[in-house]
Amino acid sequence: MSVERVGAGNKHVASVNPWSVDEKLALLSCYIGTQHGQGGFLKATRQAPARYYIDLFAGPGQNQVKGTDQIVDGSPLIALKAGPPRFSHLYWVEAKRRSAASLEAHQREYPDRGITILLGNANERVDDVLRTLPRKAPTFAFLDPYASELDWQTVVKLARHKAHGFPKIELFILFAVDTAYLRLMPRASWKMRYQAVLDRVMPDPEGWRRLYDRRAAGGYKPQEIRRAMLDEYVAGLRSLGYKWVPAPRLIFRSDGHPLYFLIFASDHKAGNDIMEWYLKHVQQSRRQPSLLNYADQY
Numbered sequence: 001m002s003v004e005r006v007g008a009g010n011k012h013v014a015s016v017n018p019w020s021v022d023e024k025l026a027l028l029s030c031y032i033g034t035q036h037g038q039g040g041f042l043k044a045t046r047q048a049p050a051r052y053y054i055d056l057f058a059g060p061g062q063n064q065v066k067g068t069d070q071i072v073d074g075s076p077l078i079a080l081k082a083g084p085p086r087f088s089h090l091y092w093v094e095a096k097r098r099s100a101a102s103l104e105a106h107q108r109e110y111p112d113r114g115i116t117i118l119l120g121n122a123n124e125r126v127d128d129v130l131r132t133l134p135r136k137a138p139t140f141a142f143l144d145p146y147a148s149e150l151d152w153q154t155v156v157k158l159a160r161h162k163a164h165g166f167p168k169i170e171l172f173i174l175f176a177v178d179t180a181y182l183r184l185m186p187r188a189s190w191k192m193r194y195q196a197v198l199d200r201v202m203p204d205p206e207g208w209r210r211l212y213d214r215r216a217a218g219g220y221k222p223q224e225i226r227r228a229m230l231d232e233y234v235a236g237l238r239s240l241g242y243k244w245v246p247a248p249r250l251i252f253r254s255d256g257h258p259l260y261f262l263i264f265a266s267d268h269k270a271g272n273d274i275m276e277w278y279l280k281h282v283q284q285s286r287r288q289p290s291l292l293n294y295a296d297q298y
């Protein structure tokens with residue numbers, strides 16, 4: 001994703017691939033509830049006195065779809081404009097100074113909205129978010145790294161931030177299985193140099209090593225290791241107490257090459273049912289549709 005100047009103030013756009021818009025951002029948008037009031041998280045939490053949004057990898061606010069002149073809102077602006085009801089407060093975390101400045105330029109256009117912008121590493125700034133985030137309010141967190149930037153401990157901190165008897169923060173996570181993790185697992189084990197990264201991003205240091213050793217012993221076909229890594233991650237989410245994790249969606253490049261999973265985790269059956277429906281039905285309009293049921297595609 002490269003960042004380029006678009007002219008107005010400090011705003012910038014990132015350049016993104018079409019599947020990010022058609023699937024990842026479409027799913028976010030449908031689930032939180034921007035499709036003419038349908039959905040989703042905001043509608044389901046309308047009785048609550050307040051509801052919160054966390055975006056730990058926020059980007060500059062808007063994106064230009066590669067190969068087109070189409071400019072679309074990125075996740076922070078999708079969440080900002082979603083509703084009614086609106087998010088009561090939004091936390092936007094971004095590591096690049098230029099993108100954070102762009103977020104501030106967008107924020108200036110919404111002086112009456114509660115927005116906290118934090119510059120820095122999401123895995124550190126999450127502590128600052130959680131310091132002020134109420135423990136009883138419904139909260140949705142979008143965790144959208146490029147690759148291996150999301151530490152498992154950050155997921156743990158979000159999962160644990162709740163008062164007794166109240167639901168956990170809902171998570172929507174980009175799990176970078178082909179874009180990062182499988183690339184960090186060379187077939188020849190003597191070439192392996194990424195143990196520390198995998199230990200940091202995966203739930204269980206023993207777990208991914210078991211899968212890696214099994215693959216080295218010829219125990220997996222290519223698609224099976226992808227699925228095994230996903231199962232390992234989902235087991236981690238369940239061990240944190242998430243009751244509902246619908247079948248994640250595997251996102252493909254336009255030529256059919258697999259890229260990453262989108263994983264949703266919730267304490268709410270209603271949230272699960274809504275997102276499960278969207279995970280099955282949001283279409284990638286620019287790719288040949290698969291004849292397989294989405295859960296059978298990987």
Ligand SMILES: C[S@@+](CC[C@H](N)C(=O)[O-])C[C@H]1O[C@@H](n2cnc3c(N)ncnc32)[C@H](O)[C@@H]1O
Pocket residue numbers: 001014025056057058059060061062063073074075076093094095096099120121122123144145146149
């Ligand atoms: C995939 S993009 C996010 C796109 C955004 N969600 C959207 O919809 O436009 C990942 C973003 O995370 C930022 N980033 C990368 N590593 C980070 C880190 N450790 N902490 C916070 N932000 C990070 C990048 O600068 C980039 O803007």
